Amino acid sequence: MSKLEKQFFEIPTLELAETLLGKIFVRILPGNIQLKGRIVETEAYLGEDDEACHAWRGKTKRNQIMYHAPGTLYVYFTYGNHYMLNIVSEPENRAGAVLIRAMEPVEGIRFMEEQRDTRILANLMSGPGKLAKALAIDGKSNGKNIFGEEFFVEDAPAMPESMVGTSVRAGISRSRELPWRKFILDNPYLSKVRLPE
DNA sequence: AGCGTGATCTTT
């Protein structure tokens, strides 16, 4: 399958969140360790009207990468433990990103099991913190792009509309009503969603 | 259902 080029990411954030479903996220580590996961759950975060978006009060040191070109990785640290992996969207100087919330492990599973200290496949990448850890992603990946040697996405057939689910986003307290979570219906590798109250 | 854990941002 072919590598997705930069134009693939130059679409509105919500569309990108949906069209990324089913695609294969790839990381190549030194020693030719290939890690691959199929994206099964995403969320859109968009601009200054979305109060759950880090950029809703404007540019800061932490969120500045969100204003970069589409296809830049935005990785940040939270809850004293976890890194979150996002793919930047929207034209340069406007803030938007797609949070990758869950993947189905595809390749490099032994490596991921070691990173995560579990052998339960459905638990390896079923959450944003978990998948970053499985892929050994941390703050050093912040700002890299997704068309390179280290990180890229492989194409896969588009998801039929009938297989795509939509809901509100997980784990947020503001802008809770926006239905900006996208996922593959009935997929076994989805996150355990903590629905906002 | 409760809590660890630490960076970031807001408020004083």
Next chain:
DNA sequence: AAGATCACGCTG
């Protein structure tokens, strides 16, 4: 300088 918040995950 202090306090609140947090796009979570694990235990129990």
